[in-house]
Amino acid sequence: MLKKNGIVALLLVVVMVLSACTAGTNADNKSSDSGSGGGSKGPLIIGFEADASTLLANHDVNYTTDTLIRNIYDPIIDRDGKTGEFVPVLAEEWKNVDEKTWTLKLKEGVKFHNGADFNADAVKFSIDYILDEANGSYYRSRWASIEEVVVLSDYEVEIRTAVPFPSLIQRIAEDLLIMEPGYVKEVGIEKAAREPVGTGAYTFVEWSRDNHLKLKANKDYWQGKPAVEEVEFRIIPEFSARMSAFMSGEIHLFKNIPVDSVAQFDKNQIGEVPSSRINYLALSNLVDGPLKDVKVRQAINYAIDADELLEAVLNGYGTRITGPLSKLNADYAETKDYGYDPDRAVQLIKEAGVDPKELSLTLDTPSGRYPMDSHVAQAIASQLQKVGIKVNVQVNEWGKHLEKIQKRETGDMYMLGWGPAFDAQSTIENLFTQNAPYSSFYQEDIEKKIMETNQLFDQKERQTGYAEIQQLLVDQAAWVPLWQQADLYAISTSLKFSPRIDEKMNVFEMSWK
Incomplete structure (x- = not known):
């Protein structure tokens, strides 16, 4: 176990x-x-x-949606279920021509369920769906660096990017599923959905x-x-x-x-x-309220005893994390743990000009999506009550929970899991930048650092950049990191x-x- x-x-x-x-x-x-x-x-x-x-396909960044529809649609690249290595599916091979150009050779002889041929036009159509702002795809921010998809032949496409995009294959493997262009155009998006x-x-x-x-x-x-x-x-x-x-x-x-x-x-x-999915408590600085103050966010980190939660509520099924990445993530870097210090929590709240006994926060949580999620939320509320913070726990149906996050309509805090994520970019870019649909935190200098690091093809420089970002996010108390899921x-x-x-x-x- x-x-x-x-x-x-x-x-x-x-x-x-x-x-x-x-x-x-x-x-x-x-x-x-x-x-x-x-x-x-x-x-x-x-x-x-x-x-x-x-x-x-290619519309909702949501594990539940993705899991179901991957039985209907194929990816062009996937991961091996045991090793996590990239494996070809509808693409037979891929090549990085230069820092802004990639080519993919596609499998021939594949048919859609309606008898239409799979080809390069289908790949272009599926990527263009994400890029078209009018479609409202929640994947769009993850693909924003794509400049153009060019059909070179029936079974070869070229993807051109506006900036260096070293993690493109990661994006393709995690996100892209192939739709039948003729069918979607004929019946319309509503029926195709x-x-x-x-x-x-x-x-x-x-x-x-x-x-x-x-x-x-x-x-x-x-x-x-x-x-x-x-x-x-x-x-x-x-x-x-x-x-x-x-x-x-x-x-x-x-x-x-x-x-x-x-x-x-x-x-x-x-x-x-073992899963590379992480569970965390988001401390949103994207909604109005006391959590815009870093000292209040830091105080909440000191006031929550995540080790006690892991043992008492999850019976030890999980691995404690102290930063935004799981220990299975290739770019994981060790970060300093706040530790449990309720006295320090009270001191920081007072330094922020707030009376702890007058601080009242709302915590949104799903129920049944993650292991003991609503139970964890209630336990967190109890721990915060010990330092005088009143917490109203709002339990949401899963779809409503995601909608509230996407529309920035949650309370001050919310429970969420993220993953499985095997590299830093898929977590850090999507959860700590201003326009990403599931982000809860934004700081201009950190987002600039994220975007610069994303473009580094040198793996050593890239890992160093992500290590620095991980510590910056901990210093700013962007989350209360909880655990890596089992x-x-x-x-x-x-x-x-x-x-x-x-x-x-x-x-x-x-x-x-």
Whole structure:
């Protein structure tokens, strides 16, 4: 088990290799496990914590949306689920021509679900969708350095950037899924977002929002016919309800076993893998209020005992972090921990000209999205109360929570997780710059440093720059860093499934026993 500090000393590559050996096996379910016996052709039912906001690719930066639709759309580049290394999918190879030019050679003979050919026009269309401000894609800030996508031939594209963009392949692998241009143009974005067409292993059947998404195997899939013929992602927001559904045999798989209920599972029913996802408390200086003052933000860091939260609320399932990156991130740098010092917290609040007993803050949290998320929020409120700070905890449905963050409508603080992230840019640029949709913090000199570092092709200089930024963010108390998540999956006896380090649930990789 990934107990506290259990993987602190492991390097990125070592952990990724070891994760290949992580238990993805499963033992006898204590129910009838209807429809999932050995060799069963019945539907695979996955209990999922929240619904997709849209089924259109390249629009919503959201793990829940991305996980579901990656079964419908293919990427052109992906990561290996065990090592994290880049692997070709719809792109056969890629080349960095110079600091502002990249070329990609694409796979031939691939068909979309409607019979249309996959080609370079589809790649250009999918990237152009992100870049077109009128589409309102939340990926746009991540792709802002793209100047132009040029079709060189039916199966070759060139991507030109306005500034050096050394992490372009990272962006492609994490973000880009390929849509069928003709279909989207014919039916319109609204219908394409409800009834998607991709090149993926599964085709769309039915979407009942906040209830279920049903898919069926693409028998003509270019990588071979999927082993699982039907799949249903059933939306079950509450931890306890997902667990109950699994125990009764209603579902075959779910992520984030409640950490206070692990003992109720046979150890062989649990799949566990280290995650580079981090959980944190955002201290927003983008909304009006006392947290615009760095001393108040620093005081909150001193007033929260994250080690106690990790042990008491998460039963040690996680690894403490002190900065904005997980210890599995290739650009992780050690940062100074504030430590728990309530007296110092009170002193700083007074130095900011505020009476701690008159300080009242709002903390937004989802419920059921991250391990014990709303419980953690309530525990944080209790800790802050000890130094006199009153905290109103606002529990949100997951989609509403994200919307409030995107629109800068949260309270002073909010709970969020981020990842999986394997390099610094994917976290730092997206959470600490003014226009990024999930950012909670902006400071002009830090954003300038971020943008300069992003453009460095020299890896050593790049890591040095990100190390400096990590410490600056800690000094400015942009967050209260909490922990690196430990991913716990419940897996049915009849399902072959190995958890991935990037948290994807690609049904094509699963099969019945």
